Amino acid sequence: DVKVTQSSRYLVKRTGEKVFLECVQDMDHENMFWYRQDPGLGLRLIYFSYDVKMKEKGDIPEGYSVSREKKERFSLILESASTNQTSMYLCASSLLRGTGVEKLFFGSGTQLSVL
Amino acid sequence: GESVGLHLPTLSVQEGDNSIINCAYSNSASDYFIWYKQESGKGPQFIIDIRSNMDKRQGQRVTVLLNKTVKHLSLQIAATQPGDSAVYFCAENSAPHGGTSYGKLTFGQGTILTVHP
Numbered sequence: 224d225v226k227v228t229q230s231s232r233y234l235v236k237r238t239g240e241k242v243f244l245e246c247v248q249d250m251d252h253e254n255m256f257w258y259r260q261d262p263g264l265g266l267r268l269i270y271f272s273y274d275v276k277m278k279e280k281g282d283i284p285e286g287y288s289v290s291r292e293k294k295e296r297f298s299l300i301l302e303s304a305s306t307n308q309t310s311m312y313l314c315a316s317s318l319l320r321g322t323g324v325e326k327l328f329f330g331s332g333t334q335l336s337v338l
Numbered sequence: 339g340e341s342v343g344l345h346l347p348t349l350s351v352q353e354g355d356n357s358i359i360n361c362a363y364s365n366s367a368s369d370y371f372i373w374y375k376q377e378s379g380k381g382p383q384f385i386i387d388i389r390s391n392m393d394k395r396q397g398q399r400v401t402v403l404l405n406k407t408v409k410h411l412s413l414q415i416a417a418t419q420p421g422d423s424a425v426y427f428c429a430e431n432s433a434p435h436g437g438t439s440y441g442k443l444t445f446g447q448g449t450i451l452t453v454h455p
Contacts (some may be wrong), residue, residue: 227381256442265427266382266445281442313381326372327443329381 226250227330229314234335242301244333246314253319255297256327257281257289260311272297273319304337311335348450357415359449361428364409368430372443373402373413376425385413385426415451423453 230245248255254273258266258281268281270289278289286308290298297316301308311334315327351357363371369390374382388395388402388411395402401414411428429443 258445263447265447266429268442268444271442315381326384326387327382328384329374331379331381 227314227316227328229312229330229333231333232331234333236301236304236335236337238305238337240301240304240337242304242335242337244299244301244312244314244335246297246299246330247295248297248314248316248328249295250316250318250328251294252316252328253294254317254325254327255291256315256317257287257297257299258313258315259283260313260332266313269299304335306337309335309337347447348452350452350454351418353418353420353453353455355418357413357418357422357451357453359413359415359426359428359451361411361413361446362409363411363428363430365430365444366409370431371402371404371411372429373400374427374429374445375422376427376448378424382427418451418453420453420455423451425450 227248256271257269272291288300314330318325372387373385376382386397399416425448429445
């Protein structure tokens with residue numbers, strides 16, 4: 224089975240800190256995604272990447288950046304954490320096929336609290 | 339913009355009953371739909387998917403129905419069990435018209451399914 228591993232299950236940071244959320248997948252997937260999940264709002268896409276060093280903005284990229292230096296690793300960076308970035312962050316990966324979309328495999332999530 | 343929405347935010351059923359979770363979508367260009375289950379403290383888990391060239395697909399105890407005419411998607415769970423209690427999300431691919439989706443999915447808000455023993 225595909226395994227998507229997020230480095231931290233819970234994280235507490237202070238306002239203004241730089242925060243790194245790490246994600247690793249072990250199935251050689253081309254696509255990787257970062258979503259945030261908030262009650263009543265579902266999952267919202269922050270950034271995604273379809274290849275090493277490639278990145279695309281999702282629906283809510285403001286206040287975030289990403290890095291993909293290796294195929295298996297996709298990092299989400301909060302340059303200066305703010306309280307409204309308190310959320311559950313979910314990483315996902317999928318294959319890139321010529322036939323179109325494939326299902327996403329999700330990690331267990333990182334619950335980030337910014338104080 | 340395009341969106342995926344759910345008719346009911348909560349659904350409560352008795353063990354052994356069949357459950358139906360509904361989802362409306364508005365992007366007529368979407369060609370792929372998927373259902374996820376999320377248990378407390380876990381990431382979403384894939385349940386079943388369907389492409390727009392089909393109107394029904396069955397898995398183990400689950401069936402997804404797609405009605406493109408009214409842009410409606412449903413998930414049917416047969417003989418619902420307490421272990422089925424979770425939040426269920428529908429999602430669609432969100433490619434711009436004529437563009438490439440790179441596998442992006444747009445999710446609905448979710449439906450909470452509670453199964454009573």
